[in-house]
Amino acid sequence: MHQQGEKMIDAVSQKSWSPYVVGSLIGILSWFSFATADKPLGITTAFEHAAALTWAAAIPDMAEQHPYFAAKRAEGKPPIIGWEAMLVVGVFFGALLSARLSGDQNRLWVPPMWERRFGPSKWKRLSAAFLSAALMMFGARLAQGCTSGHGISGSLQLAVSSWLFISIAFGVAILTALAMYRGQGVQDV
Known part of the structure; x- marks a missing residue:
């Protein structure tokens, strides 16, 4: 049992992973996302919503009259900090964890x-x-x-x-x- 744990740590601490393994894991993550949240993986919406919310907070009158906000209200999809933002946070911390585990501290x-x-x-x-x-x-x-x-x-x-x-x-x-x-x-x- 202890030997299997060491093999797992060795596998996740490599600087480079097999693209086949990573592709398969991303595919499984995507299926999991659809199965549990009925949402596709995506990141840019988080940045769009963050920019829109920042704009709305900084210049509320102008934002209220902007066609973007009107269209989002009509769709029933106002900009929010939702699961996409958590995906961005997860990517950041996942990359940080990966760099730590692999010992790749390249700051080039x-x-x-x-x-x-x-x-x-x-x-x-x-x-x-x-x-x-x-x-x-x-x-x-x-x-x-x-x-x-x-x-x-x-x-x-x-x-x-x-x-x-x-x-x-x-x-x-x-x-x-x-x-x-x-x-x-x-x-x-």
Whole structure:
């Protein structure tokens, strides 16, 4: 029994897991989410709701008249801090736990591939990451789902829109990487 516990700890403390194992576990988590909460996995809605609630608290009169809030009220879906926000919190603490268990305390701000192409500036890297995340968030809300909402939950339901979204997202990601790095990162992959 003790030996099995050590094997389990060894398995979860690896720096890199098998994509087949992780994919299977995410699939099981998605099934569990549907079975217990009747909700798909998704993260971007939490950020949308947090921004909307912040706006409503900061400028309540303007928020009250905004079409976004009117549409949400009409749908009976006002912005709330719900289960999606807890998923974001869980992802954060899960990543923290994973880093601790695996001993991967890498605090690299500027990866070598980025540095070779754009220089060593930490602020340039952080600015690009922030702007890229904002653009991705905008695109995800425009598509009414993110890579977890469409890519995991939607594709598991065989939704054509999700398969189309994920195909386009991967294609655009590859083209963007090729354009940004001009083929200079192949040795890093």
